[in-house]
Amino acid sequence: MTMNAKKNLHVRIYSDSLALPRQGSVAFSERYITILKQWWIRQKEYEDIELVDRSMGGQSIVTLYDMYRQDITYFGSEGDILIIHTGIVDCAPRPVPTRIRNIISGLPKFLKDPAIRFLHNHRSKIQKSGLMWKHVNPEEFSAYYSAFLKNAADNFSRIYCISIAPTNPATELHSPGYSASVAEYNTIIKNCILNADNKNVNYIDIHMVIVNEYLKIDSYILPEDGHHLTPLTHRLIADNIIQVELSHHSQLHP
Template structure:
């Protein structure tokens, strides 16, 4: 029986409703649509979360005892950065000087030279493996990172390559669900968050895959 299955969602902000840069209501999000389908959903979605952040939250949610885990993470991990999180933290402690330094470094030339991501690909793989090891014996579905548009690559050079690399890691674990066929008009103007059309597309991908694995 599909209806009533317990689903735990671990995700960044891609699964959340939002008002910027455009609006996507709570009722249009794919976790809400899964609830409407009859699944019992426990959603742990954190804006700006990396795989490290989600891993650190797991102990609070294993007691839900899900039948299915849906993991949706990676864009925050892999995006090219001009500073590490630690460096940014230091700059924020000295706001007068720090803000000037951030302003000088926040450009694509610095990103291309430094080649920094918040989570290295090696650490990303360790995190994904660790998350999965918490949930042995259940079905694990992993959403691919939303592919970069041409415009996104222009804004953030290197994002396409990074997304492809991190998606290859995700493809090695659980039941991987690529979303390469998502249409550009399913994305908001920031090129990685989903509008209502994108949320519905993700819901359909997930629902179809859940039905496939549960009837085996």
């Protein structure tokens, strides 16, 4: 490819905190999107990498899709690569509904602290009793994920949907139902991809890779919180996406 034929690669990523750096654990350079950007640069195929990074802690599919729709008014509806990495905020089982949680957060400190301490200490018992809520219920999650893909599938050359990673035994013990919820929402993601019926949409199944190496879970998931990713998992995601990118490039340049 000649220099005149080069173009910019337009990439957008919509994710919660799992795609972000983490102080003391994941450096900026160890993020999978940073690894990917450096790889694309090394291919010397693009003039520049235009990266719209919408990774933000605590965001659900609802807010991420809303950000995507807002971004269309600024960046347009078309791009080269779209990465969707969401689900843990939506599916993690909680001992009280979001509305009650927000009320507790607004209480005076002398009331808020005991309430939070009670929920933390009794979370396992509460959830084992069958009392658990999710920030975004399965039906709503499916509707938003499907809408995201329907809106984007024909407008991006490649879309990468990253599965929700498994948790560790300590987190499952503290929050019973966590693993089952992750499995349920990953199934929803896969079904949304199947229903989209578009070859541009790729499922990056890090969940399966980590489950197959579950005895080494601490190598993939940070032990202290049970859901944030280690540098090894960031590298795993990047490597899986690079394999698809290489396949795409070989089809363009046989």
